[in-house]
Amino acid sequence: MAPSSTQQVLLSPAELSYLHTSLSLDPPVRPDARTSSQFRPLIAETDILPGTNGSARICFADGTEAIVGIKAEVEKSRPSYQASADRNVAEDDDDEEDEETRRDEQLAKEKKGLNEWVEMSVEIPSFRDDDSMPVFMAAMLSEALLADGAFTNKLWINRRFHWKLYLDILLLSQPLSYPLPLLSLTTHLALLSTRLPRLKSEEDEDPLFDDDWAASVFLYPRTQSLIRPPVTLLVMSVGNNIIFDPTKEELAVAESVLAVSVGERPQEKSQGDMDVDSGKPARDLRLLAIRTIDPPSRLTPAGVPNTLNTATGGTAAGTTEQASSKRETMEEEGVWQPPRGGAKRKLIAAMIQAVLARGGVAEEVLDGLDAVELG
């Protein structure tokens, strides 16, 4: 039997019921007194591993800590018989100007990367690497990264060679809360700090690189319109309340949990879509991926109401069938019932709206990450 996707929560039904009641108040009262969209404080640093092309470390206040190291290798591309066939056709053409423009077009078309040029591995202590949780996390993170296809195009060197990028994501602490946002933020920072040596060779020669590390180029160049890697955020709902960055205890009573990946499109200068009040352009946010995460609350034990408990003067049911049918029909306040069914369609839409809306949580997180000093 596979273990559940998060660690077993050691809370009694009474404690769960208390948490659930306080989180379904309006506004919700969280155990650590945060507001519903407030994040836990974190410590972040980049360029910590000298042997990598880019690295980052993030430490949450609850003691969870993750390190990401990114290594790049030059690899031979698989030969593409389609490309060579097309090139032969192009060479037959006499018109030189035509040929040049065509070659540019051809190049743009060929500069397509493949998803297999990125390899991601997630390591979480106390999980085997073929357990479902690390596999699920790696799939979620790489799916967001590869969603628009622009990322792999950066790894193209020439027709014969490309960069192969290895992203190794390590969780150093125990997975106290669901570690997906931590891993995603660390990966984001590591990708921002990734540098590749400057290419000196031209066209389809064997690639030769500048050995001066100071001349290296960033994978995400520091220009005005900074394109950024995606971030994945965890959103949960209790009743109609939408709560961000849940802790382990909050997840134990969640009715639905979503992981939402958000990317940012580069600003288009011509539109002049400036926010007059702040003087800062609004971010053009894109939804890249959504996944439902199985909330651990479904695995919690249900509470026993007083009327069914002989210790409090009730009468216990004769069989387990009777007990469950009695318990299920009872809607007693203060008696914990693990949630059933899924999330309402409207609620999921509202959760995504809360992430993506202007001035919403995704913008706040990206602003916060902007403030991290990059090495």
Next chain:
Amino acid sequence: MADRRRINGPTGGTSAPVFSKYVIKSPEDGSDRPSRTRPGNVPRKMFLKTGVTPSASGSAYLELEASKQSLTSTRGLASLSTSGLKLTCTVHGPRPLPKSAPFSPHIILSTHVKYAPFATRKRRGYIRDSTERDLGVHLETALRGVIIGDRWPKSGVDVIITILEGEEDQWWGDDRGRAAAGAEEWGMMSVLSGCVTVASAAIVDAGIDCVDVVSGGVAAIIREPKGSLMSTMLVLDPVPSEHQEILAACVVAYLPGRDEITDIWVRGEIGPLRSNEKSFSYEDLANNAVQAALGSHRVLVGALKETADMKMHR
């Protein structure tokens, strides 16, 4: 340790030969490319039957209609063949947990999704790879919300799905040694939606209490040339080989009786929140996926009724 008990194929996988005369002319004229003959809001025909495996406590088989052969491809080449989706699901349990297992107040649900080695163009191994595990996690999420788990303390149930014929991720002619970026694994979405529907049927067949029957549905935003312009469209139940470019896709596991979603999976770039004439929003996509799920729900209910009638009259 290598698998020595079976005669295995080459580890790297093999693919059918693709002759250059098909390759060179393919992308522009697109005569061999299969095209969608159904309207955008019509899902594929579905066949669903429960109770196919006598030894399991519950089982179901699902098949989706294969897309029509295009006119020119009557050459009988292996690589021109198209495939629908064929899934079989068995449910074992609820059965008592072994004595060594710790106490569980709920039923312990474990899901296994496995591609048969011959299910896809590229051969799959016998050991589950990461995409199969990923599908398993999705399926588990979709089913866990439906099963009333606390009626079976200390017991376990296994849901095992074998994919006999998988959905193709792209048209074979596009796979020219270098796949187009992002074209990968769109077929997984249809497979997951089929898995949810077939598992739901098998669970009902096994007689496990559920809050509602869950059914899967897929919708996708595609970009296709229409005349000289590229236009984006929303389609239900996309077949990846029929579309040149899929921008985003969404799978839902939907409970029609409660209007709830137990599992949602969206991939691909989706534009701003509000939809305009050029782009579609998340809500459009999700609502269309729900429509597709309602379609498969009708088939599901029909199949369950059929089995129930048969059992009553026996």
